[in-house]
Amino acid sequence: MRNDVATILLLTVVVWLLAHAQPVQAHKVHIFAYADGEQIRTESRFSGDRPARNCEVTVQAPADQEIMVAGSTDAQGLFAFAKPKQGGDLDIIVSCGDGHRGSWRLEAADYLDDRPEAHEHLHQESRQPASPSAAIDEARLRGIVADEVEKKLAPLRRDLARLAERKTTPQDIVGGIGYFLGLAGLAAYFRYRKGR
Amino acid sequence: MHLAEGILSGPVLLGGAVLAAVGTGIGLRKIDQERLMTTALLSAAFFVASLVHVPVGPGSVHLLLNGLMALLLGWGCVPAILVALVLQAVFFQFGGFTVLGVNVVIIAGAGLLGSCMFRSRLADAKGRAVAAFMAGFLSVALAALFMAVALVTTNQNFLVTARVVFVAHLPVMVVEGAITMFVVGFLAKVQPEILGLDGSLIKKEE
Numbered sequence: 001m002r003n004d005v006a007t008i009l010l011l012t013v014v015v016w017l018l019a020h021a022q023p024v025q026a027h028k029v030h031i032f033a034y035a036d037g038e039q040i041r042t043e044s045r046f047s048g049d050r051p052a053r054n055c056e057v058t059v060q061a062p063a064d065q066e067i068m069v070a071g072s073t074d075a076q077g078l079f080a081f082a083k084p085k086q087g088g089d090l091d092i093i094v095s096c097g098d099g100h101r102g103s104w105r106l107e108a109a110d111y112l113d114d115r116p117e118a119h120e121h122l123h124q125e126s127r128q129p130a131s132p133s134a135a136i137d138e139a140r141l142r143g144i145v146a147d148e149v150e151k152k153l154a155p156l157r158r159d160l161a162r163l164a165e166r167k168t169t170p171q172d173i174v175g176g177i178g179y180f181l182g183l184a185g186l187a188a189y190f191r192y193r194k195g196r
Numbered sequence: 197m198h199l200a201e202g203i204l205s206g207p208v209l210l211g212g213a214v215l216a217a218v219g220t221g222i223g224l225r226k227i228d229q230e231r232l233m234t235t236a237l238l239s240a241a242f243f244v245a246s247l248v249h250v251p252v253g254p255g256s257v258h259l260l261l262n263g264l265m266a267l268l269l270g271w272g273c274v275p276a277i278l279v280a281l282v283l284q285a286v287f288f289q290f291g292g293f294t295v296l297g298v299n300v301v302i303i304a305g306a307g308l309l310g311s312c313m314f315r316s317r318l319a320d321a322k323g324r325a326v327a328a329f330m331a332g333f334l335s336v337a338l339a340a341l342f343m344a345v346a347l348v349t350t351n352q353n354f355l356v357t358a359r360v361v362f363v364a365h366l367p368v369m370v371v372e373g374a375i376t377m378f379v380v381g382f383l384a385k386v387q388p389e390i391l392g393l394d395g396s397l398i399k400k401e402e
Binding site for chain 2: 172175
């Protein structure tokens with residue numbers, strides 16, 4: 001009996017050490033995407049921040065299976081493609097051929113040009129001769145400002161996309177271990193009742 | 197070692213689920229009262245082991261412990277691995293529910309096959325270390341092979357896939373072999389009945 005207790009204690013300690021010996025890393029491939037100017041950039045990484053090299057990236061609309069863009073990641077796990085012309089949500093999927101697969105849903109609102117008024121002004125500019133100088137100035141200014149803001153936003157978008165990834169926490173681990181003990185207890189209880 | 201969702205085709209998923217269900221049924225009958233806690237603890241160890249990265253090689257690989265589990269639990273390792281995979285899918289988003297059956301077959305099946313010929317040799321103190329190492333090593337190797345077979349159905353080149361998966365898991369095979377060897381050696385000293393070694397062996401050693 002003392003041996004049993006010792007073994008259980010030992011295994012518990014081993015499990016505990018395993019859980020804490022390393023920073024918590026999930027084992028899967030993650031991909032995230034964000035708009036940067038006229039491009040959509042993607043980053044694919046394995047758990048523990050190892051870039052996923054030479055993995056196939058495909059882009060398709062959620063509704064149909066037709067592949068809009070296909071390519072493969074570089075040594076840093078990066079892949080970029082031009083924004084599709086027609087709007088709509090995009091499913092961006094990374095697949096590494098060895099059973100690893102990750103996907104990211106990029107919603108239309110996240111990459112479509114969110115400054116229609118700037119374009120409107122640019123188009124109107126040729127049609128409206130009235131007060132041309134003011135219109136041109138305003139339209140160009142809007143365009144320039146929008147482009148600059150876009151540049152500043154790209155890294156922020158990247159960070160947001162990174163943060164959206166769900167990380168494994170110590171709570172997950174300890175919670176999971178709790179389930180095992182609970183299940184064992186449950187099984188022991190039912191067997192005990194059956195045996196009685 | 198966890199296949200992600202959305203890779204395999206329907207029939208493969210279904211086949212995996214049926215096989216896993218049969219294995220779980222057999223396993224549940226084999227777990228008696230005495231082994232219950234051992235099973236749960238090994239299941240928990242498996243659950244956590246997937247977070248321990250082996251940072252060697254090109255891919256992303258982690259410990260499996262399937263050989264050790266099969267050595268210690270026999271068929272009982274199937275339900276143990278099933279429960280651990282369910283919880284990994286819930287807590288870590290590894291694998292997923294549709295591929296659960298296939299992943300159970302890959303990991304538990306490889307463990308059972310890889311360790312079956314070494315289980316009986318654990319009783320022999322001389323060959324124990326080698327047998328345990330081989331069981332750990334082979335179980336991971338077979339799991340890599342099974343995984344490549346499962347991936348064939350997604351019209352990928354078998355040899356290429358098999359090589360990628362196999363090479364990625366080579367370091368894990370060695371590490372697993374070593375871990376299995378040490379754990380079995382330790383248990384043989386401290387708690388021989390966990391290994392299924394009865395009193396007669398202890399007397400022989402004395």
